[in-house]
Amino acid sequence: MLIRDYQSNDFPQIEALWIDTGIFMVERGDTPRIIERCNDMGGKFLVMEDPETGNIVATSWLTWDGRRILLHHFAISPPFQNQGYGRTLALESLAFARERGYSVKLEVSPDNLPAIQLYRSLGFELLGDFDVYMLKYPS
Numbered sequence: 001m002l003i004r005d006y007q008s009n010d011f012p013q014i015e016a017l018w019i020d021t022g023i024f025m026v027e028r029g030d031t032p033r034i035i036e037r038c039n040d041m042g043g044k045f046l047v048m049e050d051p052e053t054g055n056i057v058a059t060s061w062l063t064w065d066g067r068r069i070l071l072h073h074f075a076i077s078p079p080f081q082n083q084g085y086g087r088t089l090a091l092e093s094l095a096f097a098r099e100r101g102y103s104v105k106l107e108v109s110p111d112n113l114p115a116i117q118l119y120r121s122l123g124f125e126l127l128g129d130f131d132v133y134m135l136k137y138p139s
């Protein structure tokens, strides 16, 4: 598998992958413009491509807020799960943060055991002290 940076014409495949893996939500409003803006601000969007078909089989989106990296939209296409690709892509993603000396934060549903197992095995620890709040439409 090839791990490479996002290109703007990847987006239709990426959106299909997010739908297939259950992480797509319309209200998140993620668009190519937002990906490009986050990259311009110092983030990185990695895709994993099957070299035989040219299809995108995984995504990892690292955004930078000036303090930390947030890792999100981490997903492996269902036919490619449980074959070590998630670990490979996660390690490549964490290398980006390590090279820059940034810590990495992520959110995961407490019932998503495969993802929790993966993150824990990579050294992530539960902060646990906080619930996550969001104001979707500031008025």
Ligand SMILES: CC(C)(COP(=O)(O)OP(=O)(O)OC[C@H]1O[C@@H](n2cnc3c(N)ncnc32)[C@H](O)[C@@H]1OP(=O)(O)O)[C@@H](O)C(=O)NCCC(=O)NCCS
Binding pocket: 021, 022, 023, 073, 074, 075, 076, 077, 080, 081, 082, 083, 084, 085, 086, 087, 088, 107, 108, 109, 112, 113, 114, 115, 117, 118, 121
């Ligand atoms: C979570 C996810 C990214 C894991 O990717 P993957 O390619 O299947 O994972 P890997 O094959 O690289 O396995 C890496 C580790 O993940 C954990 N893992 C993967 N599948 C698992 C499962 N079904 N049950 C428990 N642990 C699992 C294990 O710790 C595994 O390490 P091990 O093989 O040494 O035990 C993948 O299942 C996925 O895309 N899920 C849907 C989208 C999603 O929920 N993303 C996370 C949002 S926070």
